Amino acid sequence: MxxxxxxYGGTSVGSVERIQEVAKKVIQYRNDGHDIVVVVSAMSGETNRLLALAKEINPDPRGRELDVLLSTGEQVTIALLSxxxxxxxxxxxxxxxxQVRILTDDAHNKARIMQIDDEKMRQDLSDGKVVVVAGFQGCDEQGNITTLGRGGSDTTAVALAAALKADECQIYTDVDGVYTTDPRVVPEARRLDRITFEEMLEMASLGAKVLQIRSVEFAGKYNVPLRVLSSFTEGGGTLITSEEPSMEQALISGIxxxxxxxxxTILGVPDQPGVxxxxxxxxxxxxIEVDMIIQNTGHDSTTDFTxxxxxxxxxxxxxxxxETSVSLAAREVTGDEHIAKISLVGVGMRSHAGIASTMFETLAKENINISMISTSEIKISVVVDEKYLELGVRALHKAFQLEQGN
Incomplete structure (x- = not known):
């Protein structure tokens, strides 16, 4: 036990029929002897509907009142599921x-969880009840309703699992796990049985939309085993967990x-400290968050910064x-909105050389030019022309034989 x-996300509880299917799944787990806490999102499209209503009244509504409004979406779902x-x-x-007392800071619309009172939930579980909690929301020390930002229900679920020391946190969504890459781009993409927190954090930060990045950070920090599953199809999903010494790591886990x-790019700025x-x-x-940075120093005591x-x-x-270029007497400022970033991710990179060269060779064979490169211990990212994105992903997926697994 x-x-x-x-x-369960918005599409999983998008109608009464879907809520009934969720209830059947929950009951099945209870009948197998497990204690269950369920976190739900607002019904599909409801948060957008509420936001649109607010914007009709005020294009820039006060954060506190917006949280009061948006939190009602999940309140509807918890009542209907219960x-x-x-x-x-x-x-x-x-x-x-x-009501659970998910205590957050007072940053409305993007609050962070500080503490959770698990007493009521534990009492209900010991009484044989299923506990149904609204995701995406909490309250600050003054009792004001707060929300955690888009995708915040994932973070709520992980935080509750950490507070309750749960055996597993299961995220039910409209996909059946984490794939080697987006199956819409590479039909041969393979569902991963397991992936490390570190890899999933990179995948989430680099554009994979399966999980909210804060939920992965939270799970890794408190070592909460996460499993991504489909609400619509049966299967084991993908387990996201700590790296174990005994695990045989694939060279590359995903793209x-x-x-x-x-x-x-700003060209011809002085090559001196503080620039x-x-x-x-x-x-x-x-x-404004800056991602990749490259600085090239020339022979004329100037540097180019991208x-x-x-x-x-x-x-x-x-x-x-x-505006900055004027004060620095820069030669030129250029920009490009038509780029894309492709990233290889895998803890197996730590012990294998030659991955970067294979990546660059593969892209070169497809005549895809690389304009920027960034690396870390478990990631290599390149910037390419947007029109070559899908070609590059498919070529790399094949080059590293990701469809075959370990």
């Missing part, structure tokens, strides 16, 4: 984030890619960079 925290479980003969108790980046800060300082002050930002921030960053 195990204690399992299950999370009613369904009760109707099917399974005792159940629903809780909002405030992540991101179409949402843009590249900026990088003068270039990136104004960018940082606008809360970096990438999210495509949504491109115009703002370009404007700031042009």
């Amino acid at each position: 195990a204690l399992i925290v299950q999370k 009613m369904t479980l009760q109707q099917m003969g399974m005792p159940a108790q629903s809780y909002t984030g405030s 992540a890619f991101n179409r949402d980046e843009a590249k900026l 990088a800060h003068k270039i990136l300082g104004p960018i940082a002050k606008q809360n 970096f990438t930002v999210h495509r949504n921030d491109y115009q703002t960053a370009l404007k700031l960079l042009k």
Whole structure:
């Protein structure tokens, strides 16, 4: 008998029929002897509907009131699922984030969990009840409702699993696990049976949309075994866990890619201390995140500085960079919105040489030019022209034989 925290996303609870299917799955686990805590999102499309209503009234609503509004989506789902479980003969108790006392900081719309009171949940579990908790929300020390940001239900589920010392946290979604890459780009992509927290964190940060990155960070920090499963098909899913010395690691676990980046270059700035800060300082002050950075020093005591930002921030960053270029007497500022990032991820890289050369050779054979390169212990990322993204991913997937597994 195990204690399992299950999370069901918006598509999994998108209708009464879907909620009934979730209830059947939960009851099956209970009948197998497991204690179950269920975390749910708002029904599919509900958060967007509520947000649109708010924007009709005020294009920039106050964060506190927006949290009060958005939190109602999950409140509807916990009530409906609890009613369904009760109707099917399974005792159940629903809780909002405030009722469980998921204590967060006061950063409305993007709050972070600080503490969880697990007393009520443990009492309900000992009484044989299924506990149903609203994801995505909590409350601050003043009792104000807060929300955790997009995908926050994943983080709620992992945090509850950590607080309850659950045996496993299961994330039910519309895909049946983590794949070597996006199957829509590479039909031969293979579902991974398991992957490390470290690898999943890289995959999530590099564009894989399976899990919210904060939930993976939380799981890794508190060593909560995570399993990604499908709400719609049976299967073992993908287990995300700590790296074990006995695990035989694949050379490459997966290929992540991101179409949402843009590249900026400032040419001919003075090659002297403090220039990088003068270039990136104004960018940082606008809360624009910089990803990859390359600096090339020339023979004329000047340097060229290139970096990438999210495509949504491109115009703002370009404007700031042009302003900076005047004070630095730069030669030119250029930008490119039509780039993409392709990344190889795998803890197996630590003990194998030659991966980068194989990657570069594979792309060269396809006449794909690399404009930027970034590496870490378990990742190699390259920036290429956006039109070559899918070709590059397919070629690399084949070159590293990811469809075959270990």
